[in-house]
Amino acid sequence: MNTVDSPSEGNPSPLIIGHRGASAWAPENTLAAFRWAVAAGADGIEMDVRLARDGVPVVIHDADLRRTGGRADLVAELSSAELGRLDVGSWFSGRYPHRSRSEFASETVPTLAQVIELARQIPGPLFVELKFENEDAKPLVAAVCDVIAKTGLAGKVIIKSFRLDAVAEVRRLQPNTATAALFEPTLTTFFRPDRIVRAALEAAAGHISLHHSLARPKLVRLARDAGLAITVWTVDSPRWRPWASRDRIFALITNDPAAFRERYR
């Protein structure tokens, strides 16, 4: 049995997962943010993955470098080596001066392999979100599965995506790797919780990952009854924790893992 797959019993104490690392305190999706999450006592981390021009999976949220790199290039137009030299840390100090640190200026776009290597120190799990525009999902799925297989840490990884065809493809390529179907609020997901659960099951996901506005009693009950482990994102108030314990939520994804640890130490 995979260590993170099918925990349908839920979790009496939900795992605390650093969203893009501890992204309230360090530039998102950088090694600094992931180290910060470890230091903050996060149980696991969440990251976003895209393909660089040379086919290497790299860890970055947006399709282009405007917001975090201050330039217009698309991630897909640059090689992983070029991205590995690009400053994606300074923007954070400009945006959050009270949390700025000079060393953030040396943070660059890490590869998935680098982040997983660093995450060996984390008890787990590692949520790896596959990001797409409208492209075919298969190249990114194949590259990510390949990296994860080589690290030997597949048992700690949960691959997730809003693209349920990608989730199903992970299952096809690597049936032993845990997967999560991601849902954000739309008219359909908000009013038809049954459809969310059905879609997750059709993609053969063992986990369901819900925007917090969707985490309402009916959907939580339906998902639990269907044997899906439930993760809720992105919550920064520790007040979510007692609710999550009561409702046997598997994990809470937060930008500020330390806030949860401090309150419930």
Ligand code: G3P
């Ligand atoms: O965990 C899900 C969440 O990360 C999805 O939203 O935009 O932060 O990747 P986003």
Ligand code: CA
């Ligand atoms: Ca994400």
